[in-house]
Amino acid sequence: MKVLVIEDSAEIQEAISLTFELHWPESSVIAASEGSSGIALTESESPDIIILDLGLPDMDGFKVIKEIRNFSDIPVIILTVREEEIDKVRGLELGADDYIVKPFSHMELLARTRAVLRRSHIPELKGTEEPLVTSKLSIDFATRAVMRGDKQIKLTPTEFNLLHYLARNEGKVLTHRALLEKVWGEEYTDSSEYLKVYIQRLRDKLEDDPSDPKILISERGVGYKFVKPLT
Ligand code: CA
Numbered sequence: 660m661k662v663l664v665i666e667d668s669a670e671i672q673e674a675i676s677l678t679f680e681l682h683w684p685e686s687s688v689i690a691a692s693e694g695s696s697g698i699a700l701t702e703s704e705s706p707d708i709i710i711l712d713l714g715l716p717d718m719d720g721f722k723v724i725k726e727i728r729n730f731s732d733i734p735v736i737i738l739t740v741r742e743e744e745i746d747k748v749r750g751l752e753l754g755a756d757d758y759i760v761k762p763f764s765h766m767e768l769l770a771r772t773r774a775v776l777r778r779s780h781i782p783e784l785k786g787t788e789e790p791l792v793t794s795k796l797s798i799d800f801a802t803r804a805v806m807r808g809d810k811q812i813k814l815t816p817t818e819f820n821l822l823h824y825l826a827r828n829e830g831k832v833l834t835h836r837a838l839l840e841k842v843w844g845e846e847y848t849d850s851s852e853y854l855k856v857y858i859q860r861l862r863d864k865l866e867d868d869p870s871d872p873k874i875l876i877s878e879r880g881v882g883y884k885f886v887k888p889l890t
Contacts, residue, residue: 660686662772663706665697665723666738667716671761675710678765683772694718698726701733708772711755712738713746721753728754732815734779736771738763751856756817774844779816791826795888796865796874798826805865812864817842821857822865825875825885834882858883 662679666672669692676688689704691697694715701709709727713720724735737750737758747758756775759767788800797806803819805812814822821842825833838854839847847853858877862869876884 660708660776661704661706662686662688663697663700663704663709664688664690665692665694665709665715665720666690666712667692667714668712671712671738674765675768678768682765682769692716694720694723697723701727701731706733708776709733709735710738710759710768710772711735713743713750714740721749724750724753724755732779734775736775748852748856751853752859754815770846774846778820778843788827791829791887793888795867798822800827807865814861814864818857818861818864821854822861822885825883826887829885829887832878832882832884836882838882854883 660683662675664672664675666675672690672692676690679686679688689700689706691700692715694717697709697711697715700706711720711723715723720737724737727733727735734756735754737746737755738761739746739750739758740761747760750758756779757771759771790799790801791797795808799805800823803814805814805819805822821838824838824841835851835854836848839850842857843850843853858875859869862872862875865874866872874886874888876886878884
């Protein structure tokens with residue numbers, strides 16, 4: 660397992676390397692102190708996961724995620740500082756998979772890394788699930804192919820898992836807690852910001868008008884339900 664750390668603080672870089680070295684023997688850590696060199700290493704080294712600081716000397720961490728997302732779906736965990744709550748949501752919106760608030764413990768770093776790798780793992784194809792097919796939207800659960808009309812839609816593993824769980828329970832309201840537990844894991848049941856961002860990302864990709872959703876419906880204060888398009 661190869662970890663790329665993009666972080667300008669030598670101290671934090673070293674702490675992260677040491678954590679993996681001591682607790683995750685089959686991992687190797689490479690590091691960059693600038694955004695531009697981090698992007699270059701992402702391309703040349705194909706790491707399994709990136710740990711990205713938002714405050715970098717040469718470019719904004721958000722810009723780094725954006726650029727990486729142009730060519731790769733590799734899982735990204737952002738490092739942010741406590742005062743910047745808004746950064747978490749912005750990072751998730753731009754395609755980060757998770758965030759860690761500084762200062763963080765070794766255990767938290769390892770737990771978040773495991774959770775993100777688990778979520779980005781694409782399970783073996785199961786040929787047994789019936790596809791959902793309408794002219795507006797079709798989902799092939801076996802091949803994980805999603806079409807909006809005749810256009811193929813690209814979803815990240817977590818986006819697909821969320822859509823899958825909602826669509827399998829068509830018409831039924833699933834609580835925030837149940838969705839977070841099923842898709843993200845039991846340590847995330849109180850982190851509703853993930854769900855909010857991912858529902859929006861799915862709406863942007865699947866709905867005719869994402870501001871007036873017809874497929875992914877909110878039940879305020881309760882949860883979300885999937886409504887199968889009629890045509
Ligand atoms: Ca920094």
